[in-house]
Amino acid sequence: MAIANVTQDTVASQWSDALHAKDRRVTKQRLAVLTAVDNSPxxxxxxxxxxxRGQLRDITVQSVYVILADLSDAGLLRRIESPHSPARYETRVGDNHxxxxxxxxxxIEDVDCAVGHAPCLTPQTTHGMTIQVAEVLYQGxxxxxxxxxx
Incomplete structure (x- = not known):
């Protein structure tokens, strides 16, 4: 659920609504993490x-990890795990990409599904990369x- 470029107050309000919808308390730490991930997928x-830390100087790395895990569990963030790389996070959730x-x-680049339904194996674009391996994770x-x- 990436939030469009609008005023900072509007973004905070939209993330607050999203947190409430997932039965999560709205905290400045959660809002800061959501905004950081949304600004840098x-x-x-x-x-x-x-x-x-640009906003909350004293936040610990452990706190960020806990918030990232919680927001991922709530479905507000997507955790991306690729081989030989630390986990990465994005706010684009709920679609088939x-x-x-x-x-x-x-x-890392997003690749939309060319077929339009889950699961898809044919990327709509490769962003100029020569695709050598495709990994699909079926969840159900x-x-x-x-x-x-x-």
């Missing part, structure tokens, strides 16, 4: 910490869990 926890990672510099509910939800 595919950020590492270290990058988020550096950005947040993948990522292209440069094996040389580590740059087993039969027992489906029965428990009824």
């Amino acid at each position: 595919h950020s590492t926890a270290e990058t988020v910490t550096e950005s947040v 993948h990522h292209a990672v440069c094996t040389s510099c580590g740059r 509910l087993c039969g027992d869990c489906q029965l428990d939800q009824r």
Whole structure:
């Protein structure tokens, strides 16, 4: 749920609403982390910490990790785990997109699904990269869990 470029107060209000919708308290720490990730998609926890410390000088790295984990669990952030790289985070959640990672510099680009439904294996664009490997992670509910939800 990336939030469009609007005033800082509007962004804070939208993130506050999103936090409330996920039954999370609105704190300055959570708002700062969400804003940092939204402003710099595919950020590492270290990058988020550096950005947040621009507003909250005394926030600890551990606090940022806890907030990132909580917001990921709540579905407000997406945690991206690629081989040989620290986890990265983005606010683009709830859609069917993948990522292209440069094996040389580590740059990550969003790749929209060309097919338009999950799962897709054909990227709409490769951002000039020669794709060598595609990884798909299927997530769903087993039969027992489906029965428990009824």
